[in-house]
Amino acid sequence: MEFRTNHEIIRRARRNARGPVWDYLAGGSESETAMRRNRFGLDSIALKPRVLRDVSTVDYATTVMGHKSRIPVFLAPMASLQLVTPAAAQAVDDAAEEFGILNMLSGHSRPSLEEIAMNSLHPKVYQIYVRGGRDWLEELLGRVKQNNYDALAVTVDAAVYSNRERQMMAGWTPPTRTNSGGREFLAALNWDTWDEIRQIWGGPMILKGVSRPEDAEIGVQHGASVIYVSNHGGRQLDHDRATIQVLPDIVAAVDGRAEVFVDGGFMRGTDVIKAIALGAQAVGIGKLQAFALCAGGLSGLMDCLTILEDEIRIAMGLLGVSSLDQLDPSYLAKARPVDPPHEMSAFPHIPGAPLT
Ligand SMILES: Cc1cc2nc3c(=O)[nH]c(=O)nc-3n(C[C@H](O)[C@H](O)[C@H](O)COP(=O)(O)O)c2cc1C
Numbered sequence: 001m002e003f004r005t006n007h008e009i010i011r012r013a014r015r016n017a018r019g020p021v022w023d024y025l026a027g028g029s030e031s032e033t034a035m036r037r038n039r040f041g042l043d044s045i046a047l048k049p050r051v052l053r054d055v056s057t058v059d060y061a062t063t064v065m066g067h068k069s070r071i072p073v074f075l076a077p078m079a080s081l082q083l084v085t086p087a088a089a090q091a092v093d094d095a096a097e098e099f100g101i102l103n104m105l106s107g108h109s110r111p112s113l114e115e116i117a118m119n120s121l122h123p124k125v126y127q128i129y130v131r132g133g134r135d136w137l138e139e140l141l142g143r144v145k146q147n148n149y150d151a152l153a154v155t156v157d158a159a160v161y162s163n164r165e166r167q168m169m170a171g172w173t174p175p176t177r178t179n180s181g182g183r184e185f186l187a188a189l190n191w192d193t194w195d196e197i198r199q200i201w202g203g204p205m206i207l208k209g210v211s212r213p214e215d216a217e218i219g220v221q222h223g224a225s226v227i228y229v230s231n232h233g234g235r236q237l238d239h240d241r242a243t244i245q246v247l248p249d250i251v252a253a254v255d256g257r258a259e260v261f262v263d264g265g266f267m268r269g270t271d272v273i274k275a276i277a278l279g280a281q282a283v284g285i286g287k288l289q290a291f292a293l294c295a296g297g298l299s300g301l302m303d304c305l306t307i308l309e310d311e312i313r314i315a316m317g318l319l320g321v322s323s324l325d326q327l328d329p330s331y332l333a334k335a336r337p338v339d340p341p342h343e344m345s346a347f348p349h350i351p352g353a354p355l356t
Helices: 006-016 019-026 033-043 088-099 113-118 134-146 165-169 175-179 183-187 191-201 213-221 243-254 269-277 287-319
Strands: 045-047 062-064 067-069 073-075 103-106 124-128 151-155 205-210 226-229 259-263 282-285 332-334
Touching: 006 019, 006 287, 019 165, 019 287, 033 045, 033 243, 045 269, 073 088, 073 103, 073 287, 088 103, 088 113, 088 287, 113 124, 113 134, 134 191, 151 191, 151 226, 191 205, 205 213, 213 226, 213 243, 226 243, 243 259, 243 269, 269 282, 269 287, 282 287
Parallel strands: 073 282, 103 124, 124 151, 151 205, 205 226, 226 259, 259 282
Antiparallel strands: 045 332, 062 067
16 A cells, blocks of 8 residues: 555645646635535534443444445545546546445546446446436436446536636636536426436436435435435535534434435544444545545555545444444534634644645
């Protein structure tokens, strides 16, 4: 392994990513309050260990949508990672397969969904932004089905494109924004569209971008297999709440009728443990995935996942739990963050953080 800590990965990523690329990966919308709240929420939870519980064997493997997962983590969909490294989506999928976790391929990825599928035997999810009507959906979902994707994630927190001010001030626009038409379909998205997609797709569906229990309830009624709690990493609605803060109410509303996923600011094994203790089935990593790719491509991402796995193992052992199902809210307490929250507050040894 080239990297022993994710600190080193972030530091290298910062060095490798030039100007607008760093801001594209690391930034949020407007004042970046929602983005920092994600970290603030995680940093506002302390862990409460038990002792003398025999943790000589710690099992952190789980299932995610019925598929075996080496750790309770998956790779969140990330557009335009080809800005970071060529054929990035392929590297991400290779890392998921080699490590043994689920990958959600962004609908805005390069190489294409066909090329990724050709090189991949493991379970995978395809994520869409709805950018067309019935014909568009039938054509795209036909290709997704034909290429044996196991599930479809529909992102629903992007009805309107947000102002990413770091990029705007740099006078730079990511390819996803310039190349893609059909925004009016994203704005018009509603439960009828969801039902139409469900009817065309006919397989498991993930509702990505939920932050209220009311919507989780409707999602379950409309057949979602997964309610995915997300505020897009604080890249869409600024001043949204921290995802870890809204998670418990959504878990309660879903009440075991679907799996609950969460993402938003997750950088550490201890972060993952907090979400599992609050009832999430799995945690998505976004920015951390991009930083790892930027630091070292496929091997950087493999190192990053191995470090995360080690952190999960250590946290569980020191909490006195030997399997994930032993985790519950009794292991958590409210706490005041030790530092002001920012996107790098999980990495205090990086000089000058936050890194802008
Ligand atoms: C560079 C970047 C690109 C993203 N592209 C997509 C995308 O194509 N589709 C999507 O549903 N979410 C996308 N997201 C949101 C992530 O899937 C995920 O919800 C978010 O990054 C999680 O927060 P985190 O970055 O703090 O881990 C993107 C996020 C980033 C940082």
